[in-house]
Amino acid sequence: MMTKIAFVRKKEIPPSAPPITEVGLIGWLRQNLFSSWLNSILTVLSVYFIVVILWDFIPWAYGGHWNTKSLRECLDLDPDVACFSVLTARWKQLLFGLYPAEEYWRPTLTFMFLLLAIVPILFPRFFRFFWFSIIYPGLAVWLLWGGSFWSISIVYIGLTLGALFFLSLIRRYLKNYMVAAILAFLFTAVFFLFISNPLVGLLNVILPISLPFVESLKMGGFTLSLIVGVTGIVASFPIGILLALGRQSNLPVIKMICVGFIEFIRGVPLITLLFVASVLLNYFLPPGTNFDIVLRVVIMVTLFSAAYMAEVIRGGLAGLPLGQHEASASLGLTYWQSQRLIIMPQALKISIPGIVNTFIGLFKDTTLVSIISLRDPVGLASTIRADQKWNGIYWELYVAIGLMFFIFCWGMSQYSQYLERKLKTDK
Amino acid sequence: MSSPTLPPSESFKFSMLLSDTRYRGMSLQVITFIIFMAVFFWLVDNTIKNLALLDKDVSFNFLWLRAGYDINQRLIPYTSDSTHGMAALVGILNTLLVAFVGCIIATVLGLFVGILRLSKNWIVAKLMSAYIEGFRNVPVLLWIVMVFALLTEFTPAPRAFKGAEPEATMLFFESVAITNRGTYFPAPVLAEGAYWLLLCFGLSIVAVIYFIRYANKQKKDTGKSLPTFWISVAVIIFPTLILFFAMGQPVSLEYPYLKGFNFKDGIHLRNSFLALTLALAFYTSAFIAEIVRAGIMAVSKGQSEAAASLGLRPNKIMSLIILPQALRIIVPPLISNYLNLTKNSSLAIAVGYMDVRGTLGGITLNQTGRELESMLLLMGFYLAVSLLISSFINYFNRSFQIVVR
Numbered sequence: 001m002m003t004k005i006a007f008v009r010k011k012e013i014p015p016s017a018p019p020i021t022e023v024g025l026i027g028w029l030r031q032n033l034f035s036s037w038l039n040s041i042l043t044v045l046s047v048y049f050i051v052v053i054l055w056d057f058i059p060w061a062y063g064g065h066w067n068t069k070s071l072r073e074c075l076d077l078d079p080d081v082a083c084f085s086v087l088t089a090r091w092k093q094l095l096f097g098l099y100p101a102e103e104y105w106r107p108t109l110t111f112m113f114l115l116l117a118i119v120p121i122l123f124p125r126f127f128r129f130f131w132f133s134i135i136y137p138g139l140a141v142w143l144l145w146g147g148s149f150w151s152i153s154i155v156y157i158g159l160t161l162g163a164l165f166f167l168s169l170i171r172r173y174l175k176n177y178m179v180a181a182i183l184a185f186l187f188t189a190v191f192f193l194f195i196s197n198p199l200v201g202l203l204n205v206i207l208p209i210s211l212p213f214v215e216s217l218k219m220g221g222f223t224l225s226l227i228v229g230v231t232g233i234v235a236s237f238p239i240g241i242l243l244a245l246g247r248q249s250n251l252p253v254i255k256m257i258c259v260g261f262i263e264f265i266r267g268v269p270l271i272t273l274l275f276v277a278s279v280l281l282n283y284f285l286p287p288g289t290n291f292d293i294v295l296r297v298v299i300m301v302t303l304f305s306a307a308y309m310a311e312v313i314r315g316g317l318a319g320l321p322l323g324q325h326e327a328s329a330s331l332g333l334t335y336w337q338s339q340r341l342i343i344m345p346q347a348l349k350i351s352i353p354g355i356v357n358t359f360i361g362l363f364k365d366t367t368l369v370s371i372i373s374l375r376d377p378v379g380l381a382s383t384i385r386a387d388q389k390w391n392g393i394y395w396e397l398y399v400a401i402g403l404m405f406f407i408f409c410w411g412m413s414q415y416s417q418y419l420e421r422k423l424k425t426d427k
Numbered sequence: 428m429s430s431p432t433l434p435p436s437e438s439f440k441f442s443m444l445l446s447d448t449r450y451r452g453m454s455l456q457v458i459t460f461i462i463f464m465a466v467f468f469w470l471v472d473n474t475i476k477n478l479a480l481l482d483k484d485v486s487f488n489f490l491w492l493r494a495g496y497d498i499n500q501r502l503i504p505y506t507s508d509s510t511h512g513m514a515a516l517v518g519i520l521n522t523l524l525v526a527f528v529g530c531i532i533a534t535v536l537g538l539f540v541g542i543l544r545l546s547k548n549w550i551v552a553k554l555m556s557a558y559i560e561g562f563r564n565v566p567v568l569l570w571i572v573m574v575f576a577l578l579t580e581f582t583p584a585p586r587a588f589k590g591a592e593p594e595a596t597m598l599f600f601e602s603v604a605i606t607n608r609g610t611y612f613p614a615p616v617l618a619e620g621a622y623w624l625l626l627c628f629g630l631s632i633v634a635v636i637y638f639i640r641y642a643n644k645q646k647k648d649t650g651k652s653l654p655t656f657w658i659s660v661a662v663i664i665f666p667t668l669i670l671f672f673a674m675g676q677p678v679s680l681e682y683p684y685l686k687g688f689n690f691k692d693g694i695h696l697r698n699s700f701l702a703l704t705l706a707l708a709f710y711t712s713a714f715i716a717e718i719v720r721a722g723i724m725a726v727s728k729g730q731s732e733a734a735a736s737l738g739l740r741p742n743k744i745m746s747l748i749i750l751p752q753a754l755r756i757i758v759p760p761l762i763s764n765y766l767n768l769t770k771n772s773s774l775a776i777a778v779g780y781m782d783v784r785g786t787l788g789g790i791t792l793n794q795t796g797r798e799l800e801s802m803l804l805l806m807g808f809y810l811a812v813s814l815l816i817s818s819f820i821n822y823f824n825r826s827f828q829i830v831v832r
Binding site: 367406 | 452455456459460463473474477480543547548549551554560564565566567568569573576580581770771773774776777788798802805809810812813817
């Protein structure tokens, strides 16, 4: 007969709730802010720091004046708040420099088109609009500098004719790409040397479309930063890839030229190169040549960041296992085929953070043009502060300029993180 | 039965230079070389023609001519009667001074921020990433100009320190004065016998080095560890301190004091120097912080777990396991950031600091009209510094690479 000798539980006890210190808000606070004495002290200090900053900043910015005529007037009204009137008075200058006021719509439109033109490049979903990104550079140059519409479009016409010539050559007559490329190059050269000028003249007579010409020295503010920055970014990328390939090449002459170029550019500060562009370039060109200062700066900035780009991409190339080269060679791919299909996609993917950092660095470096007395935002800030009306203004102006740069650079770095996540194929 | 036969050898055709892989590389190189040389000679030829038009020659004699301008900050004796060469040297030293001080501040700040960025403390980590993003995403030139304006416009003039009830007071027991003309620190004055003190200090450091070696050996042989840190601190401090008082305090501080409308004596750091150094250091520290963070995160978690399972304490895990491995990743980019700081110091012109670009590439260039020669020398200087540093990085990489069997 069974006797009850012990209590045996038939049902499982429901799990008791975790202690209140481990979950919810309190748990989070304990784990993340007050896990130890040191951490608690750090937390209190940080909170104190943030509160002090905000305590000063919010009333200062919130009560700011926007509509006074000078800093004096601001100080008379209330010296403890911000004087944003300087931005109200000078925002046009900060954005457009000395660009003629009645033509402001041109840089504005150029900027809007820029946003449209980069969408197909950034997001593959919209790749079918890529044709707009192709015509954008010409459109931007025409809108910003003005002049005859046809003298810009003739470049596109010439290049298109050259490309068509090349394609028809290899489709009909020739198998050798290199010979075809040389012939097409000659064809394009002949077009630009002898045919383009009369053609532009003719088109100008038939259908005159033109905008008033604006000279380069009138460009300034963020328009100038964007002109230099965007052109530099777009141009330095392909040059950087070529330099990186040249440095890895097993053709000694090409390798030596590339190594010499990269090491020279990386060894000197950008500012010396800009001085070369503004002072010394006249020595190196045929006597009497004088070409546009903005163009010179763009060329120097491009070469500068191309050298850095080359080193970043070389890092990516070195990160690839050797087996990738060998496998693509054993499939019978030519050098350019294997670079285009196997090596570069992987190498570029590895080096995305470095590439974007180089872009960001280039965009920030556009401020150096103020030192060779072009009117970029930093240079304009000094001009505005030298003005009698705004003499002594400080935070309002610099914070506004810094914020503009921050938005662009931070945006780029966020995009690069998005791209990295999207292209990640392994866990 | 068939004997292997070679395909009939093609006779050489001219088009094979471009189409045959055996010759293509060679002909490509020849073409490149010819184009390169042609461009090079074209540039040289243009330069010669331009120089002839301007009636100039290429000569470096101007380096031995009287400079005739003053430099407000000089580490070696220099007057306006010195030569342009001396002016360039003063500039070089000024550049190196900014680079040296800037690198030290940037490293300390960067390490601090980088480690705190990895802190488990949510709010501290967020604050540090705000610091990093803020400095990295705004141009360094803007920072330099901002810090300079802050130092010159928001600090009191020396005359504000005057009177019975001054508007401004000196910091740290009347020893440091921050004014709109720069910051004044007390300067050490060496009296007779001070050199014995230095000698004593040097000897204690040597003694500590030997002691640490001995302690390490002891630890390896017997497993016992000595209280190395406290003994070293005592050895460094006490003998020198005792000697200092025994010899009647041969080193004293010379405090800056107000005379007329300006401070006298003490060490005077100009605002241009301070603004340049601080802005460059803050800016670079943000990059260094990211490098430190990446280096520490690159050491796999298994390493610290393995160390913990061996019974090492957290600070030992950091100093013995993580840091030595992280340093291998951290050091090369760290040094290239030092190089960037050095190159960025050429922005000194924005605040009027007389670095090598300001003397050799600025006033000397303008006074003598020797643009070509000055720029060549200037670029040569920066190239030499950067090649020196990059050869050091290569040396480091070679000696500290993980040896793969």
